[in-house]
Amino acid sequence: MTQTEYFTSPQGRRLAYHRSPGKGPGVVFLGGFKSDMDGTKAVHLEAWAQATGRAFLRFDYSGHGQSSGAFTEGCIGEWAEDAMAAITKLTEGPQVLVGSSMGGWIALLCARAMPERLAGLVTIAAAPDFTEDAMWEGFDAEQRAELAANGQVALPSEYGEPYIITRRLIEDGRAHLVLRDPLTLPFAVRFLQGTADEDVAVSVALRLLEHATGPDMRLTLVDGADHRFSDPDCLRLIERSVEEVLERAGSA
Template sequence: MSEYLDTPQGRRLAYHRSTGRGPWVVFCGGLKSDMEGSKALHLEAWAQREGRAFLRFDYSGHGESSGAFTDGCIGDWHEDTLAAVDALTEGPVLPVGSSMGGWQALLLARARPGRIAGMVTIAAAPDFTEDGYWAGFSDAQKVQLESVGHVELPSDYMEPYVITRRLIEDGRTRLVLRSPLRLPFPVRFLQGTDDTAVPVATAVRLLDHAEGPDMRLTLVKDADHRFSDETCLDVIETALEDVLERAGA
């Protein structure tokens, strides 16, 4: 059974929390994903076997949490992440961010720099509202976004995404690849070469842009954006254990 957190912004977030030794491993899911996905559940099972503290949660407009997806934006989900971390964990945290959750992990590190012990990202998609959606829109789509307030985009993985003007405009205030991005802790970026949602070039750009003493990018040949078959789940687990070891945890 999920538990629920009422945030300072008046949203209600569903979560599952497993106590154990720190740092807290916090799974940050992707756009339109939820905390019942295979990666989140696999890591929860790993944490429980290892006696590790673990948190998974649904952003507002996702899964069991309150609100509609089309009402949300990167900033709202950043507020949700901060609320969950602040209220439900203590001490150092190690975010594991998948796709949009990778962007959220980076925003978390910027907002709570003193609490981050390390980071793992999986097909991280920083700045995707600008570099993916807006950059890929036709002139007609840009006009529609301005006049109607949203456009629909097909997805390889689920029903079409409804992209709102608020999502695009708010995303511009949350960009992390246009200014210094300091990650002074162990970081492992994971990426599949057959990912049609987030290209390898994005992972390389993130690696090149970020500053830190211990960053590595691992490419898994033929892995797609889901990054959730047995091989990929093992890669995630290994990366997480590596970061924990290097963080002295």
Template sequence: MTARYLETSTGRRIAYHLTQGATPAVVFLGGFKSDMEGTKAVWLEAWAKAQGRAFLRFDYSGHGQSSEAFVDGCIGDWAADAQEAIETLTDGPLVLVGSSMGGWISLLMTQRIAARVCGLVTIAAAPDFTEDGFWASFTDAQKAALEADGQVALPSDYDEPYIITQRLIEDGRNQLVLRSPLPLPFPVRFLQGTADTSVSVDTAIRLLNHAEGADMRLTLVDGANHSFSDADCLELVAASILEVLARANL
């Protein structure tokens, strides 16, 4: 299937796949350096089609098939991409499904388009990771390099190192969600693997304790890693979406 493109108000071209169907629509928000062709996004699209439910997956700028360079982006840019894609391409109530960085961006969406969000499912959500992950772990030498060069290279589990820019860190401080009230007045399901080496169980518990809502649950999956993409994990994501939809009474 060929991606379609949204020309945003900022001049970026956002690649997306939109499935028409019943509302509430499900919107998948992917992770840092991930893209909409990942296992979870594609599997959930097929699941949504089988359910007859509207579904949107897309690539942030600098990711996948969208325009711009990854190193030029930041959380604020990607949140703006997400908001414009959602507001332009979907109608009515939404269930957001955010994976890793997409968990952080989905939390931002719950505050920025609050009237449309009727449910949230996160998978290894990584709120505030630029500050509490990258910046907090940097050595004095890395912080000096960031100041001098505007970027620092970090090893990754993938082929290329992560290039972390000063802009990413500084902009991230304007997007933090764990330092101020975070109302989530709708059904919320946080999913987290205990074998995740990128996002800790402590982060998941911190998010659960910090957010404010009457219907929030955290599910820990013993032995699941950060990808959360085996058959059992995918079925749990789908079941969580259905549970959120049922409890939203829409």
């Protein structure tokens, strides 16, 4: 297990990370909404990278895990800034990004903003544009009124305490949508999605596959897999997908 280290982003946020040295292209794990870098998938991939001699990075966005800031003060744009700062400061050369849930959206924003730093992309239950298409579109009139009046609304969560969704999160999300404008992914891409995912529907994965353009994109559906996508078979599929993307990038 690597040690937790910290760096300060150009925006002044103190971000926690674990970095393993190794050969490139390196692999960077991007976690989900209100998740952290100590999740099953991130730690499993770190062990895989160390066993194979591959450079690896996992980190916490601001307001997540061990990084500075309050979760309710964050937004998609800031978390994308955190990811780009981590890639720029803590890695060398092109990287394969592995984005889980919201991390899939963040990875797509990185691909749009800094394509020269990506060697490939693997997403796991990617949730692009979820603040608009899942949250805002799913709010009833009472919730929208509460958001307007109080600046936030509480949503139930299967993962613990309710999610506090802020008006800033919704409004900032609209400035970072990726499914409305052309999305070019000029490298190998593997989208992974479970059919039993109750947080991100299969239709989202299909829409992303249809919307994006690139020379080498594939979607794999896993029958019965849920949003966590963390059982042994799913973890091995993530490994194989990363290995395949690395092979396509010319560095198996």
